[in-house]
Amino acid sequence: MLARVNDSELDNGPKATGSERLCVVARAVKPTSEMIRFVLAPDGSVVPDLKHNLPGRGVWMTATRQALAEGVRKKAFAKGFKADIRTRPDLVDFTEKLLERAALDALAIAGKAKGVVTGYSKVEVAITGGKIIAVLHGRDASADGLRKIEAALRRTMLEDADEIVVIGEFTTDELDLALGRSNVVHAALLAGPASKTFLTRLQRLRRFRTGDTGKPEHGETRHNDARRLDSE
Numbered sequence: 001m002l003a004r005v006n007d008s009e010l011d012n013g014p015k016a017t018g019s020e021r022l023c024v025v026a027r028a029v030k031p032t033s034e035m036i037r038f039v040l041a042p043d044g045s046v047v048p049d050l051k052h053n054l055p056g057r058g059v060w061m062t063a064t065r066q067a068l069a070e071g072v073r074k075k076a077f078a079k080g081f082k083a084d085i086r087t088r089p090d091l092v093d094f095t096e097k098l099l100e101r102a103a104l105d106a107l108a109i110a111g112k113a114k115g116v117v118t119g120y121s122k123v124e125v126a127i128t129g130g131k132i133i134a135v136l137h138g139r140d141a142s143a144d145g146l147r148k149i150e151a152a153l154r155r156t157m158l159e160d161a162d163e164i165v166v167i168g169e170f171t172t173d174e175l176d177l178a179l180g181r182s183n184v185v186h187a188a189l190l191a192g193p194a195s196k197t198f199l200t201r202l203q204r205l206r207r208f209r210t211g212d213t214g215k216p217e218h219g220e221t222r223h224n225d226a227r228r229l230d231s232e
Helices: 065-073 076-081 091-112 120-129 143-163 172-179 193-210 226-231
Strands: 020-022 029-031 035-040 046-049 058-062 116-118 132-137 165-167 186-190
Touching (some): 058 065, 058 076, 065 076, 065 091, 091 116, 091 193, 116 120, 120 132, 120 143, 165 193, 186 193
Parallel strands (some): 132 165
Antiparallel strands (some): 020 029, 132 186
8 A cells, every 4th residue: 555644754654553654665554563663873873673662753664675675775764864864784684683683582581481492302292292383493403303303293293283383594503592501403482472472573584584474484484374473
């Protein structure tokens, strides 16, 4: 839907509910769950506001690498803020790193809430218990370990295995750091509020990387409606 609002209304959005905003690049109104808000730091540089709560006027942009790169190229921030602003040359990569960090921070919280079990044998037991909502594999996990976990899912959960989110974005070192343990190659995510927050942030990271607003990334998510995670 094309927006018919002035630039001064970019941060207020076209609706009083606050659930939608105008993308300064696409000039289209989209849900805030599919966007990133940017604000100006005291030094005049552009800063991503992932939680949408930093003070000051903001400019909204579709939350994908492609949209952000296009926005930087077209100097959309200068137009949106109506000011001579500084945009760091690595803003796209920097924003992706922040999204990745936010996801790993949420995973750490889920781990502290006892929503994560680690180690192949414990993961297999969790799968057998049928209480998991996702499995995590270190990006450097062996093919044999991946096959065993997949077999356990199919053997135990049958058709329900297609509802399990499979996560392979992070290295074992990143999983170690997030979960405060060593050599985390395989893990299982149990149902709970903290786990759901992690999945929401993970989906946001995936969308940013792929530009996909709904379809799962091949080989990583088998859920047919990953968009449900965006309701958080």
